Amino acid sequence: MTKTPPFWETKTLGQMSQEEWESLCDGCGRCCLYILHNEETGDVFETDVACKLFDPKKRRCTDYENRSRRVPDCVRLTPQNAGALSWMPETCAYRRLARGERLPAWHPLITGERDSVARAGVAVPPDLIAEQDIDDDLLESRITRAR
Numbered sequence: 483m484t485k486t487p488p489f490w491e492t493k494t495l496g497q498m499s500q501e502e503w504e505s506l507c508d509g510c511g512r513c514c515l516y517i518l519h520n521e522e523t524g525d526v527f528e529t530d531v532a533c534k535l536f537d538p539k540k541r542r543c544t545d546y547e548n549r550s551r552r553v554p555d556c557v558r559l560t561p562q563n564a565g566a567l568s569w570m571p572e573t574c575a576y577r578r579l580a581r582g583e584r585l586p587a588w589h590p591l592i593t594g595e596r597d598s599v600a601r602a603g604v605a606v607p608p609d610l611i612a613e614q615d616i617d618d619d620l621l622e623s624r625i626t627r628a629r
């Protein structure tokens with residue numbers, strides 16, 4: 483008996499359907515956090531400050547369809563840029579597949595459970611600060627980890 487390999491092992495990002503593409507997102511929410519770059523060292527730091535459209539309890543964008551218009555800084559992932567966005571979390575499925583890496587064992591496509599990303603400690607916590615509630619000059623004090 484043979485088992486058909488899943489689409490993420492047989493297709494390139496550019497060959498995937500829209501539905502397949504969207505299903506790669508594990509819902510970690512970490513691309514909706516503010517990050518700080520050290521221009522001298524190239525280091526990237528993650529904060530616990532979230533985009534104004536992010537719902538931290540549901541870990542979802544509240545206006546996904548209009549995100550580019552409402553948040554011009556929101557980077558739209560494509561098969562072309564997914565491997566080059568070095569500030570994205572190393573766990574992100576788009577980045578991993580674009581770089582020839584496998585999906586992690588906790589990925590919801592493998593476990594069949596959306597919450598496996600939270601159980602693996604990869605998802606953002608629910609107690610984030612919204613960007614509209616903090617001054618820009620305090621962002622540095624909100625760094626939680628290097629990325």
Ligand code: SF4
Nearest residue numbers: 507508510511513574
């Ligand atoms: S970092 Fe990647 S996997 Fe996580 S929410 Fe963003 S696009 Fe989805």
Ligand code: SF4
Nearest residue numbers: 514533536543549556
């Ligand atoms: S606009 Fe939506 S998808 Fe983009 S960073 Fe904000 S919450 Fe995330």
